[in-house]
Amino acid sequence: MEPQHGDRPHSPGPSVYPIGFAAGVACILVGLIINPKLIAPIGAAIAIVFGFLWARDATKEFRGAPVHPVQPERGGPPPSTDAAAVPADQGEAAMPEPEPGERFPRSKFLEFSTLGLGGVIGGLVTVPALGFMVIPAYRKQGYPMVDLGPLTNFTEGKWFVTKFFMHPETGDVSHRTAYIRNNGFLNGKPSLTIISNRCAHLGCPVQPNGPVQDNQAKEIKGKNGQEITMIPTIPAGGYGCPCHGGQYDSEGNRVSGPPVRALDRYDFEVVDGRLVLGKPYSVAHVDGEGKNARIHKYKLTGPGEHVDGWEQIFYPLQPPH
């Protein structure tokens, strides 16, 4: 009978040569520690001799030397040529057939429990991993209070391009720019217009449409030692975005182009005569200007998201910031 595929007698049969070769290699390794001059060469000699014998033995078949095939070791009596082998689908089943009328046989139970247990194990592994991937992105991070130096630096009625760092340790990534104008006092309290340069279209940095007096730039130190740059500017034509051409007036109201609302602004406090920047917020539009401006103020949302009008139904929820 021709042996079945994958159940062919192996030739040559098992031999002691690989074991001798392994013993030789082990002898080399031990010898390298104990006695590199004597034991290691002995191990090498053993390994070479047995390696050669092993190679000679293994290549017997196609060198044409006589081969003595060895029958595979299998349980049971040697196959008899008299009795025909029973095909797998006709022999006795490994598991007894379910009794007629049995509604939940053992085979079904095992099937469901394997799938169920597999599902539970899979869930235990993947759910925490996926949660770790997604949830940390929605942590409430908050905004640091950024000290921008003495309020007297901000001359009343003048605009300043003010550059600062949200998180100085992270470098340029946290570089932020605000356009700040001191409006004097309103009801005895200082009034400032602080416009974020983040375009309300897709977040590019808007630029003043007017001269930026770089030669009058002033470097000042914040309270925590961070560097702040103040450059006087005259945004007579408002602000423009270099990316897709959005245009705003000097109060940050949208004039033309793709932006969906006015420029964002920053809350502020004046502490001991120093200007401290607070949380940014979004603005639908501003009526009036300067200290008398009426700001239609909303919770901070991403660029391109409507805060008023019927389109606001598209953005009912905001992640916690």
Place this chain on the structure above:
Amino acid sequence: MAVTTRTRKSARRRQLEAAINYPIDWLEERSGLIGGLRYFLFRKVPGDTNWFHTLGSATLTAFLVQALTGVILAMYYQPDATVNPATGTSAAYGSIQHITNDLTLGWLVRGMHKWGASVFIILLFFHMARVFLFGAYKYPRELNWIIGVILLVFGMLEGFTGYLLPWDQTAYWATVVGINLNGTAPILGPFLADFLRGGAEIGGDTLSRFYSLHMLLLPGAIFALIGLHLYLVIRLGVTSPPWSREAAGTDWNEKPSENGRSGLTQPSGRSAWRRNGGDA
């Protein structure tokens, strides 16, 4: 004399062949891989396939170039936004400069990866156009078109995530705009934007997140989908071009096939292979 020489030579030749065949047979007996490879390489395709049918393999080759160069770039690139106080630049940008300017052949491998990305996307579109214009997306190959579209999306996402990695001004602002664009999607947009940024603002977490997506998650998914894509190509066979006379059954130069059908109108390459007697 000549006869004996030839016999001796042919005996040696037989021995040599046996030595070559032995490992091949060894592998085939234990895995069936050789037979599978033979089936893949010597399968029947319509006689009038042309150069346009090679665009898929070209796209695959471009992807493999990206995979290879990407793996090697990952040995030098550092997805780290931390600013080195000595140089004033971030570790990520510094490592890109190092690869491009200092390391032997770094400029070449980075260039291959950068320009190869465009080649990959362009070839994807050419391949897609070929399939569309040849009508090769029709029954029974609709599923392969769908897999191809997912591959296209994943390829574009590879471009988007890879663009941030140099961590320079271009990378930063392109990603600002790209993420805010996603943020304007209705309802879930703001949450999608936060997921991509790994928070409210772009920072170091965004960089390592994009790096992980770019080199682990997306390529893994693309490899798996390419496997599925190729499996379906082999299972369903290749289509003839629309102008194929052979497929239309009007090619008087060729002996018509037994059932008078081939190419577009036959259900699958494999069943045609069976109908023709199954001999490869």
